[in-house]
Amino acid sequence: MSLVYENKIIGAGDMVSAFQGEKMFILFGDNAPDTLKDFCYTIDIKDTNKEITVGQILDIDGNKFEITAVGNVAEKNLTSLGHMTVVFDGAKEASLPGSIYVENADMPELKIGTIIKIEG
Template sequence: MLKYETKINTIGPSVSDFLGEKMLILFGENAPAELAEFCLLIDVNDVNGEIQPGDILQIGEKAYKITAVGDAVKKNLTSLGHITLKFDGSQTPELPGSLYLEDAEIGEVQTGDKIQVLTK
């Protein structure tokens, strides 16, 4: 089941600064300029249902297992499109606006890639 879908419209020039920390930051097109350069700018869309550990986040062709979900992820995605993706395998959500994913290499992202949250 598809719980969420958006697409990457713009890749900020400084997105790679956070790859070493295993992070990607999503933000809707209305991101403040000083933040936009660090973000993947996306369409703001609704989330269907609840995003849960065990769901799959897919970016382009690459899929990652969700390991923990911050309390504010759904609200922030639907209102601002703004969450942080952390690829560190955390089982406990430390920050409310973060979605935690398996500890994996972050695949290359490209403008036009779809971002989806799917239930197995």
Template sequence: MQTKYKTQINKIGPSVSEFLGEKMLILFGDNAPAELADYCLLIDVNGVEKDIEVGDTLQLGEKEYKITAVGDAVEKNLSSLGHITLKFDGSTTPELPGSLYLEDIEISEVNPGDSLQIFAK
């Protein structure tokens, strides 16, 4: 598998669970503004190595999810701020430029130290 992006979850904001009902996780680099950090998975900001495409796989900890749609700003935002939204709703058309859409399955538990990777299809 070819890795397109790789980072690590450094900290989990205390309010992250509030978005699980909306099937969302929000990523932000460790430099997240204080008012947003509580709602985010804080990650290392790393560059995207190759274009992220529909059909690629996002691995979060031990769980894998198929990518169903990619917003226009996902790669730029990940590389510069580490800030995107992961939407686990199976959408095939990106509604928001900073969102990465994934298959509609249950979001498994995420822990500090877990890796987040995107692999080629």
């Protein structure tokens, strides 16, 4: 499997747990809008090595989840803003254009230092 993307969580807003019940989390570079900043995990802005597609694997500290849908601006937002929402509901179509969807599973714990990879 080749590495599509890799990053590390370097910060966390005070309200990141607010979306755990909805089985989702939000990543953003250090330029997150003030209205979102408290709800986001902070990452560095990095490019992808290739396109993010359905069937690839999201790896969070060794916990692997198959990607089931990719929003039409998810990759663009990730590489330009460090912004992406990850939803653990197994959706086959992206209802939010800046999101990726992975298999319906319990969301792993995220913390400062968590490594996020996409492999495909």
